[in-house]
Structure formats: C-alpha cells, structure tokens
Amino acid sequence: MKVVAFNxxxxxxxxxxxxxxxVFDELRKEGIETELVQIGNKRFSGCIGCRKCQETKDMKCxxxxxGMNEIIMKMKxxxxxxxxxxxxxxxxxxPVKALIERCGTVSRANGNFMRRxxxxxxxxxxxAGSNFTYSAINFFFGILEMVIPxxxxxxxxxxxxxxxxxxxxxGKTVFVNLGKNMAWVMKxxxx
Numbered sequence: 001m002k003v004v005a006f007n008x009x010x011x012x013x014x015x016x017x018x019x020x021x022x023v024f025d026e027l028r029k030e031g032i033e034t035e036l037v038q039i040g041n042k043r044f045s046g047c048i049g050c051r052k053c054q055e056t057k058d059m060k061c062x063x064x065x066x067g068m069n070e071i072i073m074k075m076k077x078x079x080x081x082x083x084x085x086x087x088x089x090x091x092x093x094x095p096v097k098a099l100i101e102r103c104g105t106v107s108r109a110n111g112n113f114m115r116r117x118x119x120x121x122x123x124x125x126x127x128a129g130s131n132f133t134y135s136a137i138n139f140f141f142g143i144l145e146m147v148i149p150x151x152x153x154x155x156x157x158x159x160x161x162x163x164x165x166x167x168x169x170x171g172k173t174v175f176v177n178l179g180k181n182m183a184w185v186m187k188x189x190x191x
Contacts, residue, residue: 001186002033004074005082005122008096010040015124015159016084018166019175023082023122026179032186037074044068044098053109061102072103076113080186081146083137084122087129092136100140107144114144118186120178123156124165130156149185151178 005024009016017036024034044066052062059076060069075081083099085092092100107114119141123133134154141148155178157171158164165171 001031001079001190002035002077003027003080003082003118003182003186004035004037004078005084006037006039006071006096006099008040008083008085008093008099009124010093011086011162012038012041014086014162015157015165016040016086016122018163019122019124019157019171020082020084022172022175023120023179023182026176027183030183030187032080032183035074035078037071039071039095039099040093042067042095044095044102046098047101047105051109053106057110059106059110059113061106063102068098068102071099072106075103076107078117079190080118080120080182081114082120082122083140084124085133085137087123087125087133090129090132092133096137100136104140104144112144114146116189117146118182118189119144119146119148120182121155122175122178123154124159125156126160127158130154147185147189149178149181151175151181
C-alpha cells in the first residue's frame with residue numbers, strides 16, 4: 001500500500017510538511033509506503049471548464065504543460081492521499097485549489113478513479129480559518145466517494161513560524177492519531 005501526500009505550502013519543511021511527516025511516521029510503522037510531493041511553489045491554473053477530459057477519457061487534463069497530469073497519475077496510482085495546506089486568507093492555497101479542481105474533474109470524467117481511496121486533510125494555521133481549509137479538502141474527498149479517516153480533533157496545528165508545530169503538543173497528537181487511523185482504514189478497506 002502507498003500514500004502520496006501533496007504539500008500545498010510554499011514553505012518546504014514548514015509546519016504543513018512537518019505535520020505530514022508526523023502522519024507518515026505512523027503510516028510507515030504500519031508498513032505503508034509514503035511519498036511527499038511539493039506543490040506549494042507550483043504555478044497551476046484551475047480547471048478551465050472545457051470538458052475535454054470528458055471527451056478524451058484519457059485520464060489527463062487538457063492543460064498539459066504544468067505537471068498537473070503527473071500529479072493526477074500519482075493520485076490515481078496511490079491507495080491513500082494526503083493533501084496538506086496552510087490557511088491562506090481563510091482557505092487552501094492556490095496550488096491545492098487547482099489540484100482539487102483538476103484532479104476531481106479528471107477523476108469523475110474517467111469513472112471516478114479516486115472512489116474508495118483513503119483521503120486525509122492536514123492543515124496548519126496561525127489563528128483562524130483551519131475549519132474552512134479542512135472542509136475544502138474534505139469536500140473534495142467526499143464528492144469523489146473517498147473514505148475519510150478522522151482523529152481526536154480536526155487535523156490542524158496552531159503554528160506560524162516554521163517549526164512552531166513542535167510546540168503544539170495537541171496538534172502533534174492529532175497527526176499521530178490521524179496516521180494510525182488512516183493506516184487502520186486502509187487495511188480494513190483492502191480486505
């Protein structure tokens with residue numbers, strides 16, 4: 001089994017990535033392979049509504065020059081997906097929003113290949129907005145009929161400066177439990 005995570009923060013090794021790594025530690029303990037893909041510094045456009053993916057049914061977005069099709073294939077091939085985003089003005093970052101729009105549209109145009117995969121949101125926030133960010137990612141998982149594991153609180157950390165997550169004991173515990181629950185769900189749905 002494999003989980004691929006997409007870090008929507010432009011800060012490599014920032015709080016969002018550190019949160020993902022905490023989840024990864026638990027997944028690896030359960031023998032689940034992990035891969036981190038940095039997207040927060042990519043210049044993706046959103047879905048342009050052309051519906052070409054519905055015509056071609058080739059599992060690709062017509063916009064082919066920005067690397068999104070490789071990301072879509074990584075999501076298709078994975079058993080589980082983590083999408084991490086810091087809160088930017090009360091919601092996900094632009095690269096995460098583009099991923100949600102384009103992967104969701106291509107998946108649904110191609111038999112909903114994301115159906116029944118496990119999906120988990122990871123958010124980091126200075127003070128407010130994490131629920132909207134968490135919800136935006138989970139709405140994506142929900143509409144694609146993915147299985148969403150939970151934790152002991154919403155999957156977020158209160159942190160601003162890189163490394164602040166290490167001071168957030170409750171946040172770290174939430175991500176540990178998320179990793180354990182994600183592994184459990186993945187194993188149960190694979191049976």
